[in-house]
Amino acid sequence: MENHFTLKFLKPEPEISAFVESIGMFHNQGAEAKEVVVLPDGRIDLFFWKPGIEDFQVTLIGLETAPEQRFIPPGTNAFVVSFRPLAAEYILKTSVADILNSAKNLINDFWNFDKDILDDFDAFYNRVTESVKALIPTSVDNRKTKLFDLIYTSNGDLTVSALADQTGWSSRQMSRYFNQQFGLSPKAYCNILRFRASLGHIAQGKLYPQYNFTDQAYFIKEIKRFAGVVPKELSKNKNDRFLLLSVLKGE
Known part of the structure; x- marks a missing residue:
C-alpha cells in the first residue's frame, strides 16, 4: 500500500x-x-x-x-x-x-x-x-546549562540530589525552577527522558531494560505509562502510528 x-x-x-x-x-x-x-x-x-x-x-x-x-x-x-x-x-x-x-x-x-x-x-x-x-542571549545561567547537559547526557538517569550536587543548586531551588518554568518536577522530566532513551532500544527490538529500571516488570510498567502499550506492542508500531518510534527507526 x-x-x-x-x-x-x-x-x-x-x-x-x-x-x-x-x-x-x-x-x-x-x-x-x-x-x-x-x-x-x-x-x-x-x-x-x-x-x-x-x-x-x-x-x-x-x-x-x-x-x-x-x-x-x-x-x-x-x-x-x-x-x-x-x-x-x-x-x-x-x-x-x-x-x-x-x-x-x-x-x-x-x-x-x-x-x-x-x-x-x-x-x-x-x-x-x-x-x-x-x-541567543550573550549570557546564560551556567547552572541551567550544566543542569540540562547532565540530564541529556545521562538520559535522565541521575537522581535530583545528584543533579543538585553537580550544579550547585539545591533540590528545592531546582524543583521550583522546573515547576514554574515547565509545569512538572525535575524527577518527572528525567523519567520522560529515560523513557525516550529506551525507545531507541525498543526500535531495535531490545525489549528489556537498558537504564536504571529496577527490573523487567518495572520497565514494562514505565513503558506502558508513557506509551499506553507494553514494549512488545510498541516495537511493532502498527501503521507507523508512534511517530517518535518511526523517526528513531529511520535514524
Missing part, C-alpha cells in the same frame, strides 16, 4: 543545538486522516502548519507526560521546531508551565514567518536557524 504520509527531522546547526534539538516536517498527502500517538519526549514544539482545510497557524505545544492519540487531517502540511527546555526561557522568553499536556496558538506572523514558509522546507530550516541565532 502506498504511504501518503511523509516525515523528516534534521539536526540543527551546532551553534543553536543547546536550544534546538531538531527541525522537521510532516505531510499527510492521503485522502484520510492519519492516526498517530504522540509520546512524551521532553521537547517543546513550535508548529508552523496548515491542518487540512484550516488556515495557516502557529502553535506552541508544551511538554507532555502521557501518550495522546491524534488524527492528522488529509492535506496537512506542518513544519516543526523541537526545542530543548532551555529555549523556553532564553529563546521563546516564556514559561510553558500553563501548557503542560496542552498547547496555545501564537500570532500568525511569529518570527515574521507566514504561510508561504510551508512551500520550502530547506528555506524554513535556514530561516529558523537564523532566527534562533539572533535570539
Whole structure:
C-alpha cells in the first residue's frame, strides 16, 4: 500500500543545538486522516502548519507526560521546531508551565514567518536557524546549562540530589525552577527522558531494560505509562502510528 504520509527531522546547526534539538516536517498527502500517538519526549514544539482545510497557524505545544492519540487531517502540511527546555526561557522568553499536556496558538506572523514558509522546507530550516541565532542571549545561567547537559547526557538517569550536587543548586531551588518554568518536577522530566532513551532500544527490538529500571516488570510498567502499550506492542508500531518510534527507526 502506498504511504501518503511523509516525515523528516534534521539536526540543527551546532551553534543553536543547546536550544534546538531538531527541525522537521510532516505531510499527510492521503485522502484520510492519519492516526498517530504522540509520546512524551521532553521537547517543546513550535508548529508552523496548515491542518487540512484550516488556515495557516502557529502553535506552541508544551511538554507532555502521557501518550495522546491524534488524527492528522488529509492535506496537512506542518513544519516543526523541537526545542530543548532551555529555549523556553532564553529563546521563546516564556514559561510553558500553563501548557503542560496542552498547547496555545501564537500570532500568525511569529518570527515574521507566514504561510508561504510551508512551500520550502530547506528555506524554513535556514530561516529558523537564523532566527534562533539572533535570539541567543550573550549570557546564560551556567547552572541551567550544566543542569540540562547532565540530564541529556545521562538520559535522565541521575537522581535530583545528584543533579543538585553537580550544579550547585539545591533540590528545592531546582524543583521550583522546573515547576514554574515547565509545569512538572525535575524527577518527572528525567523519567520522560529515560523513557525516550529506551525507545531507541525498543526500535531495535531490545525489549528489556537498558537504564536504571529496577527490573523487567518495572520497565514494562514505565513503558506502558508513557506509551499506553507494553514494549512488545510498541516495537511493532502498527501503521507507523508512534511517530517518535518511526523517526528513531529511520535514524
